[in-house]
Every structure is written in C-alpha cells, then in structure tokens.
Amino acid sequence: MLKIYNTLTRRLEPFKPIDPNNVRMYVCGMTVYDMCHIGHARVLVVFDVVFRHLRHLYGPEHVTYVRNVTDIDDKIIQRANEQQVDIDTLTGRYIEEMHKDAAALNVLPPTFEPRATRHMADIIEMIQALLDKGYAYRADNGDVYYDVSRFEHYGQLSGKNPEDLRAGARVAVDEAKDDPLDFVLWKAAKPGEPAWDSPWGPGRPGWHIECSAMSTHCLGEHFDIHGGGLDLQFPHHENEIAQSEAATGEHFVNYWMHVGFVRVDEEKMSKSLGNFFTIREVTARYQPEVLRYFLLTSHYRSPLNYSDVQLENAKGALTTLYTALRGITPAGEADLDDPLARRFLDALNDDFNTPEALAVLFELAHEINRMRSDDPAGAAGRATLMLRLAELLGLLYQAPEDFLRGGSGEGGPSDAEIEELIAKRNEARKNRDFAEADRIRDALAEQGVILEDGPEGTTWRRE
RNA sequence: GGCUGGGUGGCAGAGUGGCUAUGCAGCGGCCUGCAAAGCCGUGUACCUCGGUUCGACUCCGGGCCCAGCCUCCA
Numbered sequence: 303m304l305k306i307y308n309t310l311t312r313r314l315e316p317f318k319p320i321d322p323n324n325v326r327m328y329v330c331g332m333t334v335y336d337m338c339h340i341g342h343a344r345v346l347v348v349f350d351v352v353f354r355h356l357r358h359l360y361g362p363e364h365v366t367y368v369r370n371v372t373d374i375d376d377k378i379i380q381r382a383n384e385q386q387v388d389i390d391t392l393t394g395r396y397i398e399e400m401h402k403d404a405a406a407l408n409v410l411p412p413t414f415e416p417r418a419t420r421h422m423a424d425i426i427e428m429i430q431a432l433l434d435k436g437y438a439y440r441a442d443n444g445d446v447y448y449d450v451s452r453f454e455h456y457g458q459l460s461g462k463n464p465e466d467l468r469a470g471a472r473v474a475v476d477e478a479k480d481d482p483l484d485f486v487l488w489k490a491a492k493p494g495e496p497a498w499d500s501p502w503g504p505g506r507p508g509w510h511i512e513c514s515a516m517s518t519h520c521l522g523e524h525f526d527i528h529g530g531g532l533d534l535q536f537p538h539h540e541n542e543i544a545q546s547e548a549a550t551g552e553h554f555v556n557y558w559m560h561v562g563f564v565r566v567d568e569e570k571m572s573k574s575l576g577n578f579f580t581i582r583e584v585t586a587r588y589q590p591e592v593l594r595y596f597l598l599t600s601h602y603r604s605p606l607n608y609s610d611v612q613l614e615n616a617k618g619a620l621t622t623l624y625t626a627l628r629g630i631t632p633a634g635e636a637d638l639d640d641p642l643a644r645r646f647l648d649a650l651n652d653d654f655n656t657p658e659a660l661a662v663l664f665e666l667a668h669e670i671n672r673m674r675s676d677d678p679a680g681a682a683g684r685a686t687l688m689l690r691l692a693e694l695l696g697l698l699y700q701a702p703e704d705f706l707r708g709g710s711g712e713g714g715p716s717d718a719e720i721e722e723l724i725a726k727r728n729e730a731r732k733n734r735d736f737a738e739a740d741r742i743r744d745a746l747a748e749q750g751v752i753l754e755d756g757p758e759g760t761t762w763r764r765e
Numbered sequence: 766g767g768c769u770g771g772g773u774g775g776c777a778g779a780g781u782g783g784c785u786a787u788g789c790a791g792c793g794g795c796c797u798g799c800a801a802a803g804c805c806g807u808g809u810a811c812c813u814c815g816g817u818u819c820g821a822c823u824c825c826g827g828g829c830c831c832a833g834c835c836u837c838c839a
Contacts, residue, residue: 312769329839330839331839332839333837333838333839338839339839340839341838341839342839343839344839345839346839375837376837377837377838460768460769460834460835461768461769461834462767462768462834462835463767463768466766466767466768466835467767467835469766469767509837530839531838531839532769532770532833532834532839533833533834533837533838533839534838534839535769535834536834536835537834537835537836538838560839561839562770562833563832563833563839564839565832568831568832569832570832570833570838571839572837572838572839573837573838574837574838599777599778599787599788600777600778600779601778601779603770604770604771604778604779605770605771605832605833607777609777611776611777611789612776612777612789614789615776615777615788615789615790616777616788616789617789618788618789618790619787619788619789622788622789622802625802625803626803628802649779655779655780656779657778657779657780657786657787657788658779658780658786658787660778660779660787660788661779661786661787661788662787663787664787664788665787668803668804671802671803671804672803672804674803675803731798734798736798736799739798739799740798740799740800743799743800743801747800747801752801752802753800753801754800754801754802754803755797755798755799755800755801755802756801756802756803761801761802763801763802
C-alpha cells in the first residue's frame with residue numbers, strides 16, 4: 303500500500319486514487335527563460351520516480367501525469383527584450399533545452415505538457431468564473447485581482463493565517479489592491495508588452511491562475527496529486543487552491559507533495575542567490591546518470607547538499623552497481639515477490655524512500671558478485687531482478703560497459719588505442735615482462751583508464 | 766516577529782523503543798605476478814538537559830544550533 307506524505311495534512315496518508323483507472327498528477331514545471339539548474343533537476347527526477355512507481359502500481363495506461371510549462375511572465379518578457387527576440391522564440395529555445403536535460407536524466411516525458419500561452423481561453427474562463435462568483439474584482443489600473451478575504455480556507459496548505467500575513471506584509475502595498483494578500487489574476491498590458499485579448503482588455507495572466515486553469519483543463523476539477531518544489535507551497539499552491547476551489551466549488555487536490563531544496567554550502571540553490579549550477583554544467587563533467595543517482599540518494603523531502611564530493615560518491619556507487627552487472631546476461635522474469643524485491647517496493651511505497659530502495663540494489667549487487675563464478679544462472683536471475691527494480695528509479699539503464707567506459711575520457715586515449723595497449727601489455731605479461739606490463743598499466747592509469755585482470759581476460763574502465 | 770522542517774559514525778544518508786541500513790573513504794585477510802575489481806572480517810554514530818520506560822538515537826518537554834517560508838523562485 304502506497305503512503306504519501308501530504309503537505310496539506312502534514313501526515314503520512316494511505317494513497318487512495320479517486321479513480322484507479324486514471325490516477326492523475328500535476329506538477330508545476332519550469333518557467334522557461336533560462337537553462338534548468340540542479341533544483342529543477344531534482345523536481346524532474348523525483349516526480350519521474352513517482353510517475354514510474356504509480357505506473358507500476360496502477361498500470362502504465364492508468365496514470366496521467368501533467369507537467370506544465372510557464373511560458374509567459376515578467377522574466378520571460380525581460381529576457382526576450384534583452385535578447386531582442388520574441389517570447390515564443392525565447393521560450394521555444396529553452397523548452398527544447400529543458401527537454402534535452404530531461405532526456406539526458408532519463409526522465410520520462412509527462413503525459414501532457416501544457417503551455418500557458420496555449421491555454422488562454424481556459425485561463426480567461428476561470429477568471430471570469432471567479433468574477434461572476436464574487437471572488438475577484440477589477441481594479442482601477444485595469445488588473446483583475448483575487449479577493450483573498452472571500453476564501454475561507456486561505457492559508458491551510460502553508461499553515462499561515464491571513465492576519466499574520468497582513469501584519470508581516472513586507473512588500474509595499476500595491477495601491478490597486480484592496481488587500482495586500484490579494485494577488486493578480488490578469489495583468490493589463492503595458493505598452494510594448496505581449497498581450498492577449500480578454501473581456502477586461504488586452505493583458506496577460508498571473509502565474510497562479512495558469513496552473514489552476516491548465517490542471518483543471520487536463521485533469522478535471524478534482525484530482526489526486528499536485529506537486530512541485532517546496533518554494534511553491536506558498537504562495538503559488540495556496541493561491542491555486544483558492545482559485546480552483548472558488549471557481550469550481552470542488553475540492554481541488556487530495557495529496558500535495560513538495561520536494562526539498564538543493565543546497566550549496568548549506569544555503570538554498572536559487573536563481574536570485576546566483577549560487578546555482580545548471581544541469582548542463584554538471585553533465586559536462588559527470589555522466590547524467592551520476593547526477594540522477596545523486597538526486598535520489600536522499601529522501602525527496604530532505605534538503606540535499608550539492609557538492610563535488612557528493613557527485614564523486616555517486617559515481618563510485620554507480621560504478622559498484624554496474625561492475626556487478628558487467629559480463630552478466632540477465633535471464634528470465636523478475637520475481638517481485640522475492641524478499642529483496644518486496645523490501646525495495648515497500649521502500650517506494652513508504653513515501654518514495656529512494657535511499658532505502660538504493661540500499662536494496664547494493665544487496666543484489668553483492669549477491670551477484672558472490673554467485674557469479676559458482677552459480678551463473680543464479681547471478682543472471684538476480685541481475686534481472688536488479689534491473690527490473692532499478693528501472694523504477696530510472697537507473698541502470700545503460701549497458702554496463704557503456705557506463706564504465708563512459709567516464710571523463712576527454713582528451714584521453716580512444717577505445718581502440720586502449721585495446722591496442724592492452725594487447726601489448728598482455729603480450730608482455732605472457733612473456734613475464736611485468737615491468738613493461740606495469741608500465742603500460744600505469745601509463746593508462748595516468749590518463750584515467752583503469753585495467754582489471756580477470757579470469758576472462760583484461761577489462762577496462764574510465765575513472 | 767509568525768510559521769515549517771531538521772540536528773545520526775571521517776563524509777553522505779536511511780531507519781528503529783531492545784536485533785548489521787546502505788554508499789564512499791579506512792583497517793586486516795583471501796584472491797592476484799603485482800594491482801584493480803570482488804569476497805570475508807572490522808572500527809568509528811545517533812546536538813544538549815530533563816522526563817516516561819525494565820530499556821530511548823528512536824516517545825514527551827526545555828535549551829542550543831542549522832535550513833526554509835512569510836517577496837519572484839523547483
């Protein structure tokens with residue numbers, strides 16, 4: 303039985319889908335005005351594991367995963383102006399880059415990936431519904447705002463109470479708002495800004511209403527899981543609840559999931575602090591799978607400290623797993639009733655405890671290593687299970703040799719050159735010229751190539 | 766100031782009221798021409814002060830410290 307920690311209730315709850323034949327999840331995706339960083343990668347990878355596990359539990363065709371793209375906002379407009387391109391060109395470019403990053407990280411494409419600018423009709427319709435029901439008002443400056451005071455449960459997701467928020471309001475109160483907590487649904491266009499027609503004049507939507515409209519359009523008024531980074535809990539998700547429940551009269555979402563921050567030197571990684579690393583920067587130095595592994599080494603709600611030491615650690619761990627699989631041909635069906643399989647699945651069922659799941663993979667790797675010489679068939683069976691389980695984490699998807707030889711080979715010897723040197727070395731070994739053999743091995747080691755002599759011959763890998 | 770979450774071994778990171786997490790690194794041994802990999806073994810933990818308990822790292826309370834939200838942010 304899957305249990306999920308629900309931010310809304312601050313409790314671990316059994317997961318009961320509204321419709322087991324169509325489990326529905328919405329995750330707030332990227333605002334596409336720049337390259338994705340490691341914080342974005344964590345959200346992509348964590349919800350990819352959630353998606354994979356839900357597909358495993360309910361069947362691949364019974365899970366609908368929506369991850370939106372925010373392709374209109376202040377920063378996009380600003381960046382497009384800076385680069386002298388129209389916003390579609392800019393956002394198109396970064397959506398493409400995001401897709402490359404996601405693919406590199408072995409993140410499955412979501413079922414739908416709606417873009418705000420392609421859902422203007424839905425957005426406008428929802429704003430109109432809020433106006434009609436008295437939850438929104440038009441301000442003197444042409445903007446449309448949500449009237450927070452009308453929504454009884456405001457603050458329930460983030461555990462905030464509106465009075466405290468008003469007392470602590472740090473931002474200069476916008477003259478146009480009736481209440482500092484009110485937030486914009488529709489921004490009247492300023493000269494030179496991209497704009498869409500609406501009953502309230504040309505303008506563009508506020509960020510929050512986009513997600514309410516897109517999620518409702520794709521998943522209906524009431525769905526199972528809504529996720530995102532922890533920084534979206536307030537105000538974004540709080541506002542989504544206020545909008546959607548006011549507009550539809552339905553309970554919006556059953557389970558809210560929030561991913562913890564990636565930190566650098568004990569500080570949140572973020573654009574505004576400038577302490578971020580892009581996915582592209584990291585994958586230039588480490589294989590993408592190393593990054594994916596690293597992101598799964600801590601529980602998704604815990605903070606995750608980013609550092610090179612951690613990535614080296616991840617690389618070493620993944621090397622251990624792939625080394626166990628090397629030279630083994632998986633055979634047969636994976637037995638998911640096996641005690642280790644159960645432990646693995648129990649871990650994922652326990653609010654997606656990926657560190658515990660990873661521990662099981664190492665136990666299987668050890669079994670394979672113990673069995674490989676005396677019981678090849680048994681080892682092959684364990685390998686089959688290991689790969690089947692790893693697939694739920696989106697790991698171990700490469701051929702072992704490809705991973706092991708795919709290290710940082712920049713500028714080093716080519717595969718062919720390595721093979722040639724190994725042949726030379728083996729010739730020397732045959733002649734018991736160990737000085738020469740060691741010289742070749744040391745020379746290769748200098749260049750990041752590790753040789754391993756085994757009963758089946760010499761294998762190699764890149765560090 | 767209001768509200769969250771957290772403090773576990775050299776590092777990272779799960780977890781449990783009494784029973785080996787796991788990975789990386791270390792140490793001893795086996796294997797190896799020597800290594801590497803692998804296997805066997807092994808050391809080092811649970812912020813602090815009280816309380817509950819036969820027994821607490823694990824539950825309760827105080828303290829200290831860290832991170833985050835209250836403003837755009839995954």
